[in-house]
Amino acid sequence: EIQTLMLQTRQHMSQTGKDLESVMHNILGLNGDDAAVIRSRLGNTLPEPTASTSGMSEITALQEQIAAMSMTTEYVHPHMQLASPMAESLQCPPFTSSDISDEVIYGIRGTKVPLPAITPELLTSQFPDMSEADRQALEYIADPENFSHTLILDGTVFSISKKSPKSLFRNNYTEDRWTFSANFKYQPDEGTLPYFASHIAQYQYLLAAVSGGWVGEMPFVLIRENVINQTTLNNTEWLNGEELKTAFLNNTPNGKSTAKILQAFKLSAISVEKEYDDREVSFSVVVMPEY
Incomplete structure (x- = not known):
């Protein structure tokens, strides 16, 4: 689920030209066009929920990390270690994959x-x-x-x-x-x-x-x-x-x-x-x- 969320967020940033902060701000508020689009995409791609609790620790950790982002615009991140093998990719700003440039990740636009x-x-x-x-x-x-x-x-x-x-x-x-x-x-x-x-x-x-x-x-x-x-x-x-x-x-x-x-x-x-x-x-x- 986390990996799918990251993928859909990357795609939405790339298509709209919006930077990570703007997109995440809307997601944090659980409203806005960005959150609606991503929620819609997730609804079409995620499997139906089951009784299994596997992955809950990763989801909880992601939620805690997103909450930490909202604490201050000069936030000093503790670089938490997650149980998931994706821990490094979940650092915020998290989207540093080689398939997407800094210009897209950080919304670098203009001359x-x-x-x-x-x-x-x-x-x-x-x-x-x-x-x-x-x-x-x-x-x-x-x-x-x-x-x-x-x-x-x-x-x-x-x-x-x-x-x-x-x-x-x-x-x-x-x-x-x-x-x-x-x-x-x-x-x-x-x-x-x-x-x-x-x-x-x-x-x-x-x-x-x-x-x-x-x-x-x-x-x-x-x-x-x-x-x-x-x-x-x-x-x-x-x-x-x-x-x-x-x-x-x-x-x-x-x-x-x-x-x-x-x-x-x-x-x-x-x-x-x-x-x-x-x-x-x-x-x-x-x-x-x-x-």
């Missing part, structure tokens, strides 16, 4: 542009107060053995880790607005990864800014797009104004990650707004440089 050179001198000039640990983190992200980066003409940057389980960071940078769309960080079995999402943001910003010719420009607003972390949603429910800003930045996983990004760029949050679009929730953070 690609060459990556600019990010030199040590540029790093120092833009982040003069960075620590040695910060420098090592940025060098780790820049190493092609650790990460692949794809820059799109509109300022969207995809950063995908090379080591399994793969981490994914997809964000958009323009002169006045930064939109953080997907930030999934997955922890390997042993050791810790030497970077934070704020380091990814620093490196992605440089790629977009150098290519676009606006190095040194800071945004007026940061957007955390399509937030599904339940703690973030619960802790900001019915709040607005200063209460919302304080709760978001101090008491939610998405907000704490945003606060680290602000600190990395020496920005201060002026206000936070919670915005609703259909079933999606986003947070807009108006910012200004620290003085």
Whole structure:
């Protein structure tokens, strides 16, 4: 059943051009066109259920893993080991088969542009107060053995880790607005990864800014797009104004990650707004440089 679900999800992503996050978001909600199509396909391909309980542990593990995805957009995955021989393929993002490209798996679309050179001198000039640990983190992200980066003409940057389980960071940078769309960080079995999402943001910003010719420009607003972390949603429910800003930045996983990004760029949050679009929730953070 799990293998069939994976196959049908791959095919649906390929046919619609939608990325994994969008498809999985609809599946998690048990509604939407994507979930309906996949459920319909599964109904036509799966055998009739029997009294056998074989495979239940794999299904339960998959459900637990999908639930973990919804915890935070900067989720650190424990890389759980499943009893199934398919355990490695179930890591999220799970679809890394050679028969489907990263472009399809991660929804990489648009006109690609060459990556600019990010030199040590540029790093120092833009982040003069960075620590040695910060420098090592940025060098780790820049190493092609650790990460692949794809820059799109509109300022969207995809950063995908090379080591399994793969981490994914997809964000958009323009002169006045930064939109953080997907930030999934997955922890390997042993050791810790030497970077934070704020380091990814620093490196992605440089790629977009150098290519676009606006190095040194800071945004007026940061957007955390399509937030599904339940703690973030619960802790900001019915709040607005200063209460919302304080709760978001101090008491939610998405907000704490945003606060680290602000600190990395020496920005201060002026206000936070919670915005609703259909079933999606986003947070807009108006910012200004620290003085």
